[in-house]
Amino acid sequence: MDTVRIADNRTRGRRKCYFCQNPAIKITYKDPLRLKRYLTPRGKIVSRFKTRVCSRHQKLLTTAIKKARILAILPFVNREL
Ligand SMILES: [Zn+2]
Numbered sequence: 001m002d003t004v005r006i007a008d009n010r011t012r013g014r015r016k017c018y019f020c021q022n023p024a025i026k027i028t029y030k031d032p033l034r035l036k037r038y039l040t041p042r043g044k045i046v047s048r049f050k051t052r053v054c055s056r057h058q059k060l061l062t063t064a065i066k067k068a069r070i071l072a073i074l075p076f077v078n079r080e081l
Pocket of ligand 1 (some may be wrong): 017018019020022053054055056057
């Protein structure tokens with residue numbers, strides 16, 4: 001447990017991108033449950049700085065989220081909050 005935490009602290013500054021670590025996961029607009037993790041409750045796309053996604057995958061995510069919005073899979077703005 002302790003060793004895991006130490007390793008975590010060391011790599012906190014430049015953690016690897018989730019999608020680079022899991023190449024099997026495809027970023028697609030047909031997967032709203034995954035895309036939702038990268039939206040605020042209000043519906044905005046969360047910045048790369050917070051999610052620690054690399055620039056290549058952030059761009060793919062953004063494109064997928066925007067496609068999903070046009071197809072009404074994801075909301076542009078969540079006004080229920
Ligand atoms: Zn990546």
